[in-house]
Amino acid sequence: QKEVEQNSGPLSVPEGAIASLNCTYSDRVSQSFFWYRQYSGKSPELIMSIYSNGDKEDGRFTAQLNKASQYVSLLIRDSQPSDSATYLCAVVTGNQFYFGTGTSLTVIP
């Protein structure tokens, strides 16, 4: 059983702070990793992809991957109220995408 684990939260941060979201996965052969944002009642929206160890930055978002520790994280700098959503970690093994249950983030104005 391939598992993707995330803290369900809720995680609350003040506006302008850094939000840190974490994800661990069980299958060592997983190749690709994604972060999605999902607003209530909406579909997942792709934020970031990361395929190799290290950091990847895109605007206010930084994804970090450590395959040895089977860990992937997402940092959101200068958090805005509009960032309030559930963040889903997705891990690909073979041709299947496995999603975590998501972390609920609230950014307090």
Added chain:
Amino acid sequence: EPEVTQTPSHQVTQMGQEVILRCVPISNHLYFYWYRQILGQKVEFLVSFYNNEISEKSEIFDDQFSVERPDGSNFTLKIRSTKLEDSAMYFCASNIVRVNEQYFGPGTRLTVT
């Protein structure tokens, strides 16, 4: 910007009825997927489709489910005899390259009564 579209947005059906959920993937994408998300739960993989055949399917995707790409644009999910527990959001997704970035449609909310 191209996007995945899905119809209908909401489908209500009675238990035992057949439903067909429709999706139009992004036009140059080659890999297509169906997922479901029961309210409050995680997104679950159902099936992937490439080159006009199923690539992989999960345990959820039993004989009650089928997928089809009847023409060059549509991708459908059929549930033959719906059960109460099939009530969920069903998302279609597509990507251009295997295991690459995947884009989701807005979903169809299926309610089985």
